[in-house]
Amino acid sequence: DIQMTQSPSSVSASVGDRVTITCRASQGISSWLAWYQQKPGKAPKLLIYTTSSLQSGVPSRFSGSGSGTDFTLTISSLQPEDFATYYCQQANSFPLTFGGGTKVQIK
Amino acid sequence: QLQLQESGPGLVKPSETLSLTCTVSGGSLSSSSYYWGWIRQPPGKGLEWIGSISYSGSTYFNPSLKSRVTISVDTSKNQFSLKLISVTAADTAVYYCARRGLVAREYLQYWGQGTLVTVSS
Numbered sequence: 001d002i003q004m005t006q007s008p009s010s011v012s013a014s015v016g017d018r019v020t021i022t023c024r025a026s027q028g029i030s031s032w033l034a035w036y037q038q039k040p041g042k043a044p045k046l047l048i049y050t051t052s053s054l055q056s057g058v059p060s061r062f063s064g065s066g067s068g069t070d071f072t073l074t075i076s077s078l079q080p081e082d083f084a085t086y087y088c089q090q091a092n093s094f095p096l097t098f099g100g101g102t103k104v105q106i107k
Numbered sequence: 108q109l110q111l112q113e114s115g116p117g118l119v120k121p122s123e124t125l126s127l128t129c130t131v132s133g134g135s136l137s138s139s140s141y142y143w144g145w146i147r148q149p150p151g152k153g154l155e156w157i158g159s160i161s162y163s164g165s166t167y168f169n170p171s172l173k174s175r176v177t178i179s180v181d182t183s184k185n186q187f188s189l190k191l192i193s194v195t196a197a198d199t200a201v202y203y204c205a206r207r208g209l210v211a212r213e214y215l216q217y218w219g220q221g222t223l224v225t226v227s228s
Contacts, residue, residue, distance in 0.1 A: 001170060034214040036154075043203055043218035044154065049210055087154055091212040094167035096144070096156040 002026055002090050006099030012107040019075040021102045023088035028068045032092040035064055035073045038101075039084045048073065049091075078104070109134040111204045111219035119198075119226050125191040129204030129219060130184075137162045137182045141207060144215065145178065145189045147200040155200075159213070160187055194226045 003026035013019050023033065031051040036044035046055045048064040051071060061076045075082055083106055088099040115127035129143070136143065144159035158168040160178040168176050177190040191198060201221040208216030 032212055036215075038154075043205075043221055044215070045218075046208070046214055046216045049208075049214040050212065053210075055208075055216070089154075089215070091214055094159070094213075095169050096159075096213055098154040098156065101153045 001095055002029060002092060002097050004088055004090055004097050004099040006086075006088055006102050008102060009100065010103040010105060012105045013078050014107045015078055015080060017078045017107075019078055019082075019104060021073045021086055021088075021104075023066075023071045023073070023099050025069045025071075025090055025092075029090045029092035031067050032090060033064070033066070033071050034089045034091055035062075036087045036089065037082075037084045038087065044087060047086075075104075109206065109217045111206065111217055113202060113204050113219045113222040115202075115222060115224070117223060117225060119194055119224060120228050121195055121226055122193055125189070125194050125198060125224055125226070127189045127202055127204075127222065127224070128186050129188070130186050131206075132185070135182075136180060136185045136187065140211070142167070142213065143180065143187045144205050144213070146203045146205055146215070147198075148203070148221075149197075149200045157189065157191075157202075196226050198224070199226045200224060 005024045035048040038044040052064045085103045110132045112130045142159040145157040160166045175192045180187040203221045205215040205218045
């Protein structure tokens, strides 16, 4: 199985800050990586797929990069609605696996 | 717009079987292109993929759950189902059903709202 490791597990930031979350795969997954945002009591929402493609309707302040084993989600200017937990997920192969999550909290 | 809705008991006793159904609307379960999946999330914890099934019954499972999980599909009802046997408190979680979008990789674009299942006597 491919293990996904996210860091940090939590980050405190202010509105307007740039936030970067990293995700590392235990083996190469090419660009087959997605990022999700989850708010309390809600299902996860797909933000980015294939490392850097923005899902329809997702603001352009979200971006993704990386390839192989190391990936990054960046929020260029944090907005109040962005406080949430973010998960990466590899789509290279079954079994699908998620990172442990990164909680973005208000500073 | 594709919609998924989980249903089933919210309380299951230890050692018994957890059974959930996902009803699909706005699309057909019979489409050959897609896998239909189950994911769970224990309270306050992260996401865990349980398994996925195609309309033809081809399945993939999380190795850590494989011995206890069955996923089946009922195309006549446009539903797919999850059974998890011999449950313990560790199986207490919100259970989601989900499916990918048009991109031919398992990026889970469509999710049900989730249903909380508590394992307790």
